[in-house]
Amino acid sequence: MISLSLNGWVPMDDIEAVKQQLAELMAEHRDLDEIIERLIHEKPFDQIQVQRLKKRKLSLKDKISSLEDMLVPDIIA
Numbered sequence: 001m002i003s004l005s006l007n008g009w010v011p012m013d014d015i016e017a018v019k020q021q022l023a024e025l026m027a028e029h030r031d032l033d034e035i036i037e038r039l040i041h042e043k044p045f046d047q048i049q050v051q052r053l054k055k056r057k058l059s060l061k062d063k064i065s066s067l068e069d070m071l072v073p074d075i076i077a
Contacts, residue, residue: 015071022067025060032057 036053039045 018067018070022064022071025064025067029057029060029064032060 032053036050036057039050039053
């Protein structure tokens with residue numbers, strides 16, 4: 001089966017793979033959020049490590065947004 005996505009026609013198997021990857025990235029994003037919060041509340045905390053984790057979290061958010069865009073049909077209003 002084929003479905004329409006932002007990038008055109010995508011096989012249904014690919015959509016399922018995108019959904020799976022999206023779920024994994026969202027879980028990692030949540031985990032990073034919890035780790036960052038824990039590290040910030042520890043005194044003293046490693047500012048460089050926190051910055052690296054925040055950078056990774058932002059990168060994940062960008063990937064999540066890209067994958068979500070693939071799943072949402074491009075509807076021209």
